[in-house]
Amino acid sequence: MVDYDGRLSSVYTAGRGMTADEVSRWMAAFGAYLPEERPLRILDLGSGSGRLTPGLAEAFQGPVYGVEPSDRMRELAEEHAAHPAVTYLKGSAEEIPLPDASVDAVLMFLSFHHYPDQLKGLQEVHRVLKPGGAAFLRSQFADRMPDLFWYEYFPSAREVDAAMYLSVAEAADLARQAGLDAADEPVWVSGEKTRTLRETYERVKLRALSTFEHIPADELDPGFERFAADADRDPDRVVPAYPAAMLVLRRPS
């Protein structure tokens, strides 16, 4: 389990913040699977510090519920991602504090791998979605891992990362068990901001990614030393941006 009430919450915004342009690209990606009518009611499940909730309220012009178990992440969201249409609620995927068939869409943005009971979480997603509603499972998948360039600094990172995620088929199968229709393949969303080596180092060194909660401690200092030395040598080198995977699920009509 990863503790979002401790150190991670204090570095999350600086280490994982999104630009307005990145948020807009995600809204366009979700909108492609949603009806054009407005307002739409949206649940952001595992909403964290609220990176996406105000964007959801603006794009879909309806109430947004940010459900989040970590008190500290919810406090951050209330401080830094307040919006008149957004309500942050204490809760979890396994126990969503919303009525049956009450939302048009559910977003699980890099939260699914943290659910202790993923099937129960998906059953809850099915329960709160209106028939015909869509759920967006933005996640990594064990069999579609991006080849992140900074893995080279930490010998265990790739394996640690892959171990946190289900394969696409496993995730789709769980969703079907929960009564949701699931695509066989994820869609790939591009548009992550291109960053220099220096900028990427400055973000990654904050260890705002849960990968670093699992990498053996003796790999951290040597890895960051090599990473820092490369960033000093070649600060303006542009590093690759990676398309992001998202599995689209739907509650049958």
Ligand SMILES: C[S@@+](CC[C@H](N)C(=O)[O-])C[C@H]1O[C@@H](n2cnc3c(N)ncnc32)[C@H](O)[C@@H]1O
């Ligand atoms: C990597 S963060 C993503 C936060 C946000 N979705 C974002 O993209 O910025 C993962 C979040 O999942 C939350 N989480 C952990 N267990 C959860 C559960 N059982 N149900 C819902 N969210 C959970 C964590 O507290 C954390 O805020």
